[in-house]
Amino acid sequence: MPTSRPSVMSTPAPADRAVPSQRAGRPRFPDRPALRGLRGLSGLRASYWGRLLPVLALLAGVTRLPSFTRPLWNPDEGFLATQARQLDAGGVLYETVVDRKPPLLPWLYEAAFALFGDGSLWPLRVAAVVVVLAGAVLLASLARRRWGDRAGGLAGVCYVLVSVGLVPEDTQAATFEVFMLPWTVLAMWCADRGRWAWAGLAVAGAVLTKQTGGAVLLPVLWLLWQARCGWWAAARLLATAALPVLAAALALGPGRLLFWTVTGSGDYASADGAAAHALLRAVANSALLAGACLPLVAAAVYAWRTAVRRPGNEGRTQTADVWVWLAASGAAVTVGFQFFGHYFLQLTPALALLAAAALQHLRGRLLFTALAVNALITSGFLLWALFAPHGELAHQQRLAAEIRSRTAPSERVLLWGMHPEGYWFADRTPASRYLTAGFLTNFSGGRGGVRVGEQYAMDGAWPYFSGELRRHPPVLVVDDSRGKPYAVRRTPTLRAFVDRHYERAGTVDGAVLYVRSHPAGH
Known part of the structure; x- marks a missing residue:
């Protein structure tokens, strides 16, 4: 490490150490014992x-x-x-x-x-x-x-x-x-x-x-x-x-x-x-x-x-x-x-x-x-x-396997939850730029479910999200809330969309799967 400049917190030098002079306003050179040449210092x-x-x-x-x-x-x-x-x-x-x-x-x-x-x-x-x-x-x-x-x-x-x-x-x-x-x-x-x-x-x-x-x-x-x-x-x-x-x-x-x-x-x-x-x-x-x-x-x-x-x-x-x-x-x-x-x-x-x-x-x-x-x-x-137990990880892997079995690699899916790793495990494209429900409901594990709902979403999130769903409706919607307060049934805009275009197709460890019942917009 360089030694041409000292710590700015250097203390006054002891009497047996020489301190070379410098321009005012700059840190002093370090107080070091005399060493025999640069080779000795490097060694x-x-x-x-x-x-x-x-x-x-x-x-x-x-x-x-x-x-x-x-x-x-x-x-x-x-x-x-x-x-x-x-x-x-x-x-x-x-x-x-x-x-x-x-x-x-x-x-x-x-x-x-x-x-x-x-x-x-x-x-x-x-x-x-x-x-x-x-x-x-x-x-x-x-x-x-x-x-x-x-x-x-x-x-x-x-x-x-x-x-x-x-x-x-x-x-x-x-x-x-x-x-x-x-x-x-x-x-x-x-x-x-x-x-x-x-x-x-x-x-x-x-x-x-x-x-x-x-x-x-x-x-x-x-x-x-x-x-x-x-x-x-x-x-x-x-x-x-x-x-x-x-x-x-x-x-x-x-x-x-x-x-x-x-x-x-x-x-x-x-x-x-x-x-x-x-x-x-x-x-x-x-x-x-x-x-x-x-x-x-x-x-x-x-x-x-x-x-x-x-x-x-x-x-x-x-x-x-x-x-x-x-x-x-x-x-x-x-x-x-x-x-x-x-x-x-x-x-x-x-x-x-x-x-x-x-x-x-x-x-x-x-x-x-x-x-x-x-x-x-x-x-x-x-x-x-x-x-440590692998409970949540194992759940996401099982859920991803189910998603893969129900969709093609080119199809979009919507995971409504707080675990975006499901997209990565399943190797499927998200239907929205919002990878977790937190952006749209303000849910966070750090607050225990307080102040959760559409009214607490990030500004402009729901109009943008609704537009994404209309333009590219997902083939599969997965409600992975598992009892959390951001569940699809407690989120009016998403609930209405799912009720219009999807039907329930099963569950995986409490996560509810919905598949398209007829084309969006009908």
Whole structure:
């Protein structure tokens, strides 16, 4: 890693270290012991990373090994897979294919399908291992720069260990948070070195992966303020953060991008009538993540109260910007008041860095015990992932088999539910750009069925949806609500359409199938 610039949080140099002079307003060069030439420095780096990289790579591979044992882990993966297949067939994002998320990950899925085929997500599983490793390496580099070799290794290891410390469906899936986090860590890594333009680009990468990735801009601005680099550095940071987003808006349509990623989700982001449900979900996932890193937290608190407060250690653990990062990430988790488990992954980089800042002061048996116990807890989460029931997945596969038996590959179907993976399993074209009933009823598992109905749909959704059904009536309609409040019978417009043109043809595990009784429009 480069060493020509120091951390912007560098502390005053000890008397035995020389600090080369620089122009005012720029970060100082790092305080390093005298080394014998560049060759010796390169050898030191190679030795450090040569030992650490294999460890982090092994940990990243092992912790994500369960992800390869299922074709899909959650509806987000199913949505991305179905969406990517449509894009690869000529669909237009935010027009013929829609979602509330930014475009970067759908484009990545589309590219993977174009290169490796659309029948499996294994390329995305491999990519997820790579990005987890990238995040761990960047955190290790960041911590090493500030606090030394021990802290670097601890930051990387802690990050990987806690990255699976939630429900397996939230951590093993190759979805938005997993691919967003390396961008956020990269933004902090660049800002720590005073590379403001590159930090801005990393912020843009995070935002274009998931909107809440923009929360990392706050700690980056904090570091900029601490470095006192002036308006030109701030201009570079903000310009490079904005330009990729503006380029994406111009490519996709500014109005469409703004609507689908920001303004069109007002009812979805509201917690009216569901505050208790949201609070319960928040407490449950917070407790789960806390339990996943409890030994590290306990050891870090002990270290902080003892070693860190000893004379001479006061300046070694400056972490104000990391606390700002954690607070901003916590605010990002709260936005939307859904509190799904995968949202909490955004907390893990800052938590790992704070743990490393304290744990670096521990030695011997106590440090080994903390890491070993946490590794044991992580093993428990991996066993959970390997042996968790496949109930919903099995249902969708059985339903897809029934759809295939009743339709031809060229025929359109409508799956009225919250599991778009059925389209992907069945290899059938959706009859609508709305891949889930949530767009048309505002249903979300995060609110427990509150504020659900046609009146809470996204603006303009029902007229557009009705037009799709008239132009291309599906051969098969599947009501997969299974008792949920968005059922066809509780949705007047869709119920009237089905009653006019379809007849009941059977059920699959509670999902009701309707086939065409006579041509639409008669």
